[in-house]
Amino acid sequence: MSSAGRSLDGGSQVQVAAAAKGIPEATIARLPVYLRALTSLADRGIDTISSGALAEAAGVNSAQLRKDLSYLGSYGTRGVGYDVEYLRFQIGREVGSAHEWPVIIVGLGNLGTALANYSGFTSRGFRVVAMVDPSPDLIGKRIHGVAITDLADLEEEVARTGAAIAVLATPAEAAQAVADRLVYLGVTSILNFAATVLAVPDGVNVRKVDLGQELQILAYHEQRKSDDVQRELERGGTAQ
Amino acid sequence: MSSAGRSLDGGSQVQVAAAAKGIPEATIARLPVYLRALTSLADRGIDTISSGALAEAAGVNSAQLRKDLSYLGSYGTRGVGYDVEYLRFQIGREVGSAHEWPVIIVGLGNLGTALANYSGFTSRGFRVVAMVDPSPDLIGKRIHGVAITDLADLEEEVARTGAAIAVLATPAEAAQAVADRLVYLGVTSILNFAATVLAVPDGVNVRKVDLGQELQILAYHEQRKSDDVQRELERGGTAQ
């Protein structure tokens, strides 16, 4: 049924329609990281950088960085390195920050509101063009000049703004119903913050971000650390 | 990533049982998902479930689920399935939701505040025991009964609460400096929402959540979809 692409990072799952272009999923997930590192470098006036230095800034192995970039093309110069501005342009084009993506946010509780205010979206080529929520207390409120409208008007809002990307920050119970409506309206990418697994048809991409889950993964490692110490202490008198 | 597996301590022959336990990182990342699915099932009064049904609820392949669980032990019964309550207990114990983890949040802008209010933390065994921020406007404010204190008092707060897990929701510029202080104070797990790569010593676990990055990954696929349509049109429109 649903053939799912794979992720190595527990934080998110992607369902990919096809791997047409042939850039590995793992590489795609790292492109935004490179992009941010490059932007930071450009801001500091650096105009050329080696794979080693860029890799360190991005927190990856330098061979990995070079291989990743090689999927996009040969944008470096041997003996020199990469031109920061040029590489930034190329990766940006690939990732799609060339044009500005209209985004709709559904659910404006604490998290949704924080996301609406989040500057990291705008700075990376996304514009929040619509926000919907069922609560009368929120409808009409404005964030960065955009008014929150009724969840009931979801259909109109999507049609009006042409958003193809939606951010879901509703309670878990409401998420699937909203997702169904979004998919029906032609939305093909969903960033899901709700604590539930969404079922969507092929061709729709879903990435899940679950904040509690991230903490639990950390807690696992944390616990293992204390377990180790525990074992260490016990290994003084007792035979295992 | 810098998953710990090295000797944390030069001193004694620590030879950590870390790798000894040998649960793959990918499996660990899925355990919280299973846990949530099980909780939901328990709430609905279901007390036994097959790997197939649980896998569907968790959005994974059933063989994968069984293999994942097999790393923890043999908690199922052939011909029957898994006892929901028992399995939930076992996974919970493994993940560390047995005891309650104290968490400190650094940075209470929009995102940090949303996280402080996020119910998904408390419901999964985490308690926000301290919140720090440098802004005078925020210091003294209370969220769920806990007062925000000055970032300058970070040292005292960590010592007082014994938090080993920190959530970083500061601007990117401040993140590394805060992380250094946290690590120095003995914090060994950091959930990083700041848009920067943190450098930390071995033995410290960092998980990064970058909201903009997630959207960019979606945008990549979104763009490829339109590229495909474009090519399709140029070719004279043969439906694939």
Next chain:
DNA sequence: AGAAGTTTGTGAACGGTTGCACAAACTCCG
């Protein structure tokens, strides 16, 4: 009790990802 049906647990094959190691392509310097 035995046969038929169900479901787990896991060995083995497969496919994707990572990292090494090195030739190729460039710069710099004498």
Next chain:
DNA sequence: CGGAGTTTGTGCAACCGTTCACAAACTTCT
């Protein structure tokens, strides 16, 4: 201009994660 030094791009091998497929262990039915 040639040799020394630098850095990219990539074939290759090791590794990790996923999925298949099937024996083992259980339930149910006759």
